[in-house]
Amino acid sequence: MNKRGMLRRWIILGMITALAGSLLAACSRGASEPQGPRTLRIGITYGNAYEDYYTRQSLTDAFELTMQGAIEIEIVPAVNYDQFQFMTPEEQQNQPDVYEEVKKLLTGPNPVDVMVLDSSLLTLLARDNLLVQLDPLMAEDKISKDDFVPAVIEGIAEMGDGFIYALTPTFNPSALFYNKKLFQEAGVEFPTDHMTWDDVFNLARRLKRGEGKDAVWGFTFNEWGGGGGFWELQQFAQPLNLRMYDDNLERMTVNNDSWKTVWSTITQLYKDKVLPTYEDLMADPPQDGIWYPYMDRAFFRGKVAMVLGNYSFINELVNFNNNVDRIRDKGFEPIDWDVVTVPSHSSAPGVSGNIYLSQLLAINANAQNKEDAWTYIKFMTGDEWARLKSRSTWEMPARKAYIQPRFGLSYNIEAFYSVKPAPPRSYTEQKLERDYPNLWMIQQIGDLLYNQVLRDEKTVDEALAEWESRGNDLLLKIKENPSGPIEGVFDDLYGPVGAGGAILRSMAIARQG
Numbered sequence: 369m370n371k372r373g374m375l376r377r378w379i380i381l382g383m384i385t386a387l388a389g390s391l392l393a394a395c396s397r398g399a400s401e402p403q404g405p406r407t408l409r410i411g412i413t414y415g416n417a418y419e420d421y422y423t424r425q426s427l428t429d430a431f432e433l434t435m436q437g438a439i440e441i442e443i444v445p446a447v448n449y450d451q452f453q454f455m456t457p458e459e460q461q462n463q464p465d466v467y468e469e470v471k472k473l474l475t476g477p478n479p480v481d482v483m484v485l486d487s488s489l490l491t492l493l494a495r496d497n498l499l500v501q502l503d504p505l506m507a508e509d510k511i512s513k514d515d516f517v518p519a520v521i522e523g524i525a526e527m528g529d530g531f532i533y534a535l536t537p538t539f540n541p542s543a544l545f546y547n548k549k550l551f552q553e554a555g556v557e558f559p560t561d562h563m564t565w566d567d568v569f570n571l572a573r574r575l576k577r578g579e580g581k582d583a584v585w586g587f588t589f590n591e592w593g594g595g596g597g598f599w600e601l602q603q604f605a606q607p608l609n610l611r612m613y614d615d616n617l618e619r620m621t622v623n624n625d626s627w628k629t630v631w632s633t634i635t636q637l638y639k640d641k642v643l644p645t646y647e648d649l650m651a652d653p654p655q656d657g658i659w660y661p662y663m664d665r666a667f668f669r670g671k672v673a674m675v676l677g678n679y680s681f682i683n684e685l686v687n688f689n690n691n692v693d694r695i696r697d698k699g700f701e702p703i704d705w706d707v708v709t710v711p712s713h714s715s716a717p718g719v720s721g722n723i724y725l726s727q728l729l730a731i732n733a734n735a736q737n738k739e740d741a742w743t744y745i746k747f748m749t750g751d752e753w754a755r756l757k758s759r760s761t762w763e764m765p766a767r768k769a770y771i772q773p774r775f776g777l778s779y780n781i782e783a784f785y786s787v788k789p790a791p792p793r794s795y796t797e798q799k800l801e802r803d804y805p806n807l808w809m810i811q812q813i814g815d816l817l818y819n820q821v822l823r824d825e826k827t828v829d830e831a832l833a834e835w836e837s838r839g840n841d842l843l844l845k846i847k848e849n850p851s852g853p854i855e856g857v858f859d860d861l862y863g864p865v866g867a868g869g870a871i872l873r874s875m876a877i878a879r880q881g
Contacts, residue, residue: 405437405438405439405440406438406439406440406737406740407439407440407441407442407737408439408440408441408442408481408482408737408740408741408744409442409444409478409479409480409481409482409737410423410427410428410441410442410443410444410480410481410482410483410484410744411444411445411446411470411473411474411480411482411483411484411732412443412444412445412446412483412484413445413446413447413466413469413470413484413485413486413489414445414446414447414448414449414466415443415445415447415448415449416445416448416449416450417450419445419449420443420445423443423484424441424443426727427484427537427727427748428441428443430747430753430756431744431747431748434747439740439744444473444480446466446469446470446472446473447464447466447469465802466489467489467492467802468802470483470485470489470493471493471496471498473732474493474498474732474733474734475498475734479732479734479735479736480732480735481731481732481735481736481737481738481740481741482729482730482731482732482735482741482744482745483499483729483730483731483732484727484728484729485534485728485729485730486725486726486727486728487523487527487724487725487726487728487789487792488798490524490527490528490533490534490728490730490792491527491528491529491792491795491798492795492798492799492802493533493730494527494528494529494531494533495529495795497733498732498733498734499533499534499730499731499732499733500533500730500731500732500733500735500738501528501531501532501533502532502533502534502535502731502745503531503532505742506532509746511746513532515767515768515769516535516766516767516768517539517764517766517767517768517771517785518785518788519539519541519723519785519786519787519788519789520536520539520723520725520766520785521766522788523723523725523788523789524536524725524728526789526791526792527792533730534728534729534730535728535729535745535748535749535766536725536726536727536728536729536749536766537727537729537748537749537753537754537757537765537766538727538757538760538763538764538765538766539723539724539725539726539763539764539766539785540678540679540723540724540725540726540762540763540764541678541679541722541723541724541764541784541785542676542677542678542679542710542720542722542723542784543676543677543679543707543708543709543710543780543783543784544559544563544568544674544675544676544707544708544709544710544711544783545591545667545674545675545676545677545681545685545705545706545707546558546559546673546674546675546705546706546707546708547667547670547672547673547674547703547704547705548704548705548706549670549701549703549704550575550584550670550673551575551673554574554575554577554584554673556571556574556575558706559571559674559708560708561708561709561780561782561783561786562709562712562717562718562786562787563708563709563711563712564711564712564713564714564717565604565633565711565712565713566714567711568587568674568711569587569633569637569642571586571587571674572585572586572587572637572642572643572673572674573586573640573642574586575587575673575674576641576642581652583644583648583671584670584671584672584673585642585643585644585648585649585666585671585672585673586642586672586673586674587642587643587672587673587674587675588643588644588649588666588667588672588674588675588676589603589604589643589675589676590675590676591665591667591675591676591677591681591684592664592665592666593644593646593649593664593665593666593667593672595643595645595646596638596643596645596646596822598811598814598815598818598819600634601630601631601634601818603721603722604630604633604634605630606721606790607712607713607716607719607720607721607790607791608626608630608713608715608716609790609791609793610622610626610627610630611797612810612811612814612839613807613810613839613843615796615797615800617800617804617843617846617847618843619840619843620810620835620836620839620840620843622814622832622835622836622839623832623833623835623836627832628828628829628832631818631821631828631831631832632828635818635821635822635828638822639824644666644672649666649671649672650664651663651664651669654698660695660698661688661691661695662688662695662700663698667703668684668688668700668703669699669700670700670701670703676710676722678722678762679762679763679764679784680761680762680763682761682774682775682777682779683761683762685703685705686774686775686777688700688702688703689702689703705779706779706780707779707780707781707783707784708780708783709783709786709787710722710787712787716790718786718787718788719787719788719789719790719791720787720788720789720790721789721790723787723788723789723790724789725789729744729745729748729749731745749766749767750767751767751769751770754766754767754769754770755770757770758770758771758772761774764784764785768785771784771785803850804846804847804850804851805850805851806845806846806849806850806851806852806854807846809842809846809854809857809858810839810842810843810846812857812858813835813838813839813842813857813858813861814835816858816861816862817831817832817834817835817861818831820861842854842857
C-alpha cells in the first residue's frame with residue numbers, strides 16, 4: 369500500500385474512533401444525567417387540591433420560575449384533607465397520627481426531599497435523626513445566622529437542641545397595641561418595651577374607669593374583646609413551661625406554687641374587675657338594627673386601652689382609621705396607636721408565647737435530591753425572597769434587614785421581634801401526647817375546674833387539689849386505654865347552661881367521637 373493509501377486509512381480509522389468516543393460519551397451522560405427537569409418532592413403535613421395550589425403560590429412558584437424549567441416541584445401531603453369527608457364513624461374515632469404520617473413521607477420508598485413543618489414537629493423529627501443539620505451547609509455557603517431575626521434563629525436552634533435543622537422565610541409575631549388617647553385621658557404613662565406582666569396588670573388597674581356600659585378597661589388578652597377562658601391562662605403561662613403530669617404518667621404535677629400563682633393571678637384580675645369578660649364588653653344592639661364594622665371590637669370602640677394583637681392587626685387599624693369618618697356618627701374616633709413588646713414573666717424575661725414559626729423548611733435525611741433541596745431552602749430564606757415578603761401585611765420576613773414599617777407609618781416595629789419565642793415542649797412530653805391521645809382529657813378537667821373558680825364555686829387551692837386527684841385517677845385509665853373512649857370523666861364537672869356548661873359538654877362529647 370502506498371503512502372497516500374496508508375494516510376487515507378489512518379484518517380478513516382481516526383474518524384471512526386472519534387465518532388465511537390462521542391457516542392460512548394453521550395451514552396454515559398444519558399445514564400448519569402436524566403433528560404428533562406429534575407423533580408424536587410416537598411412534603412406538607414396536611415393538604416388537598418386547594419392546599420397544593422396555596423403551597424405552590426406561597427412556597428414554590430417563584431423558585432420554579434428562577435430555575436427556568438430545570439426543576440419541577442411535586443407537593444406531597446402527609447394527611448389528605450379529602451379523606452375525612454368519606455370516613456365512617458368508626459374511622460373518625462381513629463384519626464391519623466400526623467407525626468407517623470410525616471415519618472412515612474420521610475422514610476418511605478419514594479421519600480420527599482424537603483418537609484414543611486410547624487414547630488410542634490421539628491424537635492421530634494430532629495431527635496429521631498430524620499432531618500439534615502443545616503449548620504455545616506450554612507457555614508459552607510457563608511450564610512450568617514446574624515442575618516436572621518434573633519427570635520427566629522434562636523427559637524429554631526432551641527427546638528433542635530442547639531442546632532439548626534430548618535429555616536423559615538417568614539414568622540408571625542405579636543405585640544402589645546395601645547391607644548394613646550386613653551392613656552392621656554387617664555393621666556397614665558405609656559407602656560414601654562420589655563415590661564413584665566405585673567407591670568401591664570398594674571397599668572390596667574390604673575386605666576380602668578367607669579361602670580357598666582360606660583366602663584373603659586385597661587387590657588384584654590385578645591383583639592376581639594373580653595375573655596375568661598382557659599386558653600388565656602395557657603397563653604399567659606406558656607413561657608413558664610409548666611407541666612401537668614410527669615414523664616411516666618404516674619402522677620399529676622399541678623398542685624404546687626407555680627400553678628397556684630398562675631391561676632390566682634388571672635382569676636383574681638377577673639374578680640377585681642381589672643380584666644373584662646365578653647359580657648362586660650358586649651355592645652348594645654344598634655338602634656337602626658344595622659351592625660357596622662368594628663361595633664363588636666372593644667379596642668376600636670375605645671373601650672380597651674391595651675390589647676395583644678398579631679402583626680396583621682396593623683391592617684385592621686389602618687383600614688379603620690382610613691374609613692372612620694363613615695361611622696363617626698356611631699361614636700367611633702380615629703385611633704392614635706403604637707406598640708411595645710409582649711410582656712414577659714420576671715422569671716423568664718424577654719420570652720414570649722406569641723411568636724409563631726409555621727413554615728419551617730427542613731431537608732429529609734433520606735432525601736434523594738439533597739443538593740436541590742438545599743438550593744430551594746437557600747432561595748426561600750434568602751435575600752431576594754425576603755425583599756418580596758417584606759410587602760406582606762400578615763407575616764414578617766425572617767431576615768431582619770428587610771423588616772420595615774408598613775403603609776408609610778411610624779411605629780415601634782422592633783417590638784414585634786425583640787423577644788424570644790417560648791421554649792418548645794420537651795421531646796418526652798410531645799411523644800407522650802402522640803402515644804396517648806386521651807391525654808387531652810387531663811387538660812379538659814383543668815379547663816372545667818378553672819371555670820368553677822371563675823364562678824366562685826371553688827377556690828384556687830380546692831380546684832388544683834381536685835385536678836391533681838382526678839388527674840391521677842385518669843392517668844391510670846389512659847395508660848390502660850390510650851385512645852379509646854373513657855366514660856364519665858366530666859359528668860359532674862359541667863357548669864350550668866347559663867355558664868356555658870352545655871357548650872363544654874357538647875365539645876367534650878364531640879372530641880371523644
